[in-house]
Amino acid sequence: MFRLDVPALLAVVKARGDHSQAAIARRTGIAESSVSRYLRGEAQPDLNCAMRLAEHYDLDLRGVIKRVPIEAVA
Template sequence: MYRLRITRLWEIAAAHGDTTRAAIHRRTGIAESSVHRIVSGQSQPDLNSALRLAEAYGVQVEDLMQRTDADTESVPA
């Protein structure tokens, strides 16, 4: 499973002048309520939202997401 790197999202957003949930909403078009849940860790972005975040901030989706420990443990060596 992959999880959003929330701290990384805030760093990237801040570099673009977006320091609030509302600013992320305006730049990405993701509903502000969804942005709130995503950045507070209450939910994970769906694929569409992850792609919108990456595109809006000019990064790859992989820059925003990380594999969880459960996934890395199940990957054969």
Template structure:
């Protein structure tokens, strides 16, 4: 399973002056409700949204999307 590294992403967004969900949504074209769910860890961006986040914040996906082990029984 892969998850967005939220602290790393927020650091990159802040460097562009985007410190609120609305600013991230405006810059990327991703719905503010989706951005909010991503940043709360309730959902993960699909590949299209992950690419948008990476492109707009000059990120390498391998640096902000991390593999997390799947626990047995999960």
């Protein structure tokens, strides 16, 4: 299973000057409610949203989406 590495994403986001969920939503076109759930770890971005994050923040997805053992998810 794969999970968004929120601290790694936030480091890049803040370096680009986006300091709020609303700013991330505006830049990427992802709903602010979805951004909020991603940052709280309550949901994972689908491929479309992950690609939007990567495109707008010049990310390599391998740097912000990490494999986690299935046992750790339960």
